[in-house]
Amino acid sequence: MSTIINKWLGGALMLTLFSTQTAISQDPEKNTLTLTDVWKKAATYNRQLQMQYLRVQSMDERTKSARDERLPEIKANGVYARVSNLAIYEDGLLNSPTQYPVVHGYYQFGADAYLNVYNGGKTTREIKVRQTETALAREQKNLTAAEIRYKAAAIYLDIYRGRMYEKVMLQDIAEREKELEEIRQLNKNGVVLKSDLLRAELKLSKQKMTLLEIRNGILISNQRLNIMIGQPDSTDNMVAPDTLILPARTYEDYLADAYEHSFAFKISEKETALSELKLKDVKSNILPKVGLYAEYAYTYPQILFYPYSIALYGLGQVGVKAGVPISAFYQNKHRKQEAKINLQRQEIEHADTKDQVRQEVKSAYLRYTEAITRIDVANNNIIQAKENFRIVNNTYFNQLSLLTDLLDAETQLLQSRFDLTTAQVTAQLQYYQLLKATGNL
Secondary structure, X not given: OHHHHHHHHOOEEEEOOOOOOOOOOOOOEEEEEOHHHHHHHHHHHOHHHHHHHHHHHHXXXXXXXXXXXXXXEEEEEEEEEEXXXXXXXXXXXXXXXXXXXXXXXXXXXXXXXXXXXXOOOXXXXXXXXXXXXXXXXXXXXXXHHHHHHHHHHHHHHHHHHHHHHHHHHHHHHHHHHHHHHHHHXXXXXXXXXXXXXXXXXXXXXXXXXXXXXXXXXXHHHHHHHHHHHOOXXXXXXXXXXXXXXXXXXXXXXXXXXXXXXXXXXXXHHHHHHHHHHHHHHHHXXXXXXXXXXXXXXXXXXXXXXXXXXXXOEEEEEEEEEEEOOOOHHHHOHHHHHHHHHHHHHHHHHHHHHHHHHHHHHHHHHHHHHHHHHHHHHHHHHHHHHHHHHHHHHHHXXXXXXXXXXXXXXXXXXXXXXXXXXXXXXXXXXXXXXXXXXXXXX
16 A cells, blocks of 8 residues: 555655635625634634633642642631520429529630542552543643644635635636627527527526526535634635645554554543552542641630630640541442452553554545545546537537537536545545544544
8 A cells, every 4th residue: 555655656745725706795804814814813812712721620639639739638627605594403304493593605626637648549540540530631722732733724625615616607707708708799699499499598697597506505605704713704714725735654653652652542542541549549448547646725714624714724735647538448349349240341442442543643644645546536537627628619509519529528528627626625525634633633
């Protein structure tokens, strides 16, 4: 396959797409854009990308929040209460109690702190999870950006194709109008039948209707592009595609690029890593937790220790807290099994993603090489269609062929010109599809 491509391309194939200055509206705002300009504007103004940017920023903040979990927890607290008299039911609950007066005002204010020393590595894994999720969000943003660039390229090239169709159609209409005048003169002189004149007029009417459809298609694509890159609908984008150099590379080269740069493949890797971290986190549920704590509080009155005192007192303590989640030894069994199953499923999904990437690269590569071949075929078809039209045109006006033969020759020539433009645009778009599949768009 690489030998064939090298023969076609000769090292590098230059596809130069020329823009047209044909206007499609009366007084629109003119705006000449290259595809590079479109991509830059889409990266700034496209709403889907803006949402992805915000999502990445949100994940960055979640990562910072996870790191903050390493810091000690500090709390300040306070209590104020009104205490009732102490009711003593000396003769039982059904008889009136004896009321003993107490200090009715009670308040307490203080602070406490806790520093996690060890909790089974959950804090460290939580940070890794957040970092992996942030990396995953970035890859998803990159994938969205590549898809947006591809969609923008498709719309952009659709506008270019429409303008080239319009240019070809205007040229064809002008030629058909001259031809129609010649047929009218022949009809006046009784050389051709009235039916020939009617067929020629009908053909010209259809061409004008096709021109209207082409121009409407340009307007629709132009609005789609404006929405994608944040421009007013009234902006008339005069496209000027960049010169594209398509290097001759083998399928294996593109596949190696895909395994290294494909966004879908990277996303699958990050999701697998998350499943692995989830399994480790579940396994750590049975591990002990150890931390340092300190607290100090002022309380009034002193009724915690005997003898009591109707006075403000302060009390503090420092120490170590440790705990073992004994119930986790039997409650964690099915959670761990579930995490293992999810990891196995994710590993299978990752392998499936690898297959899909390989399939997408193969399909894009074959369509790309097919499009290159189609350009050569379209160029040859134009040469043949021109020669066929020249012969039939001469024979018709010399009364040696029918008008239907002439109309068929004209249609074939027009279609061959359309096919060349379509082949050039398709080749460029398929190349961008191949870049997208390999993660290089």
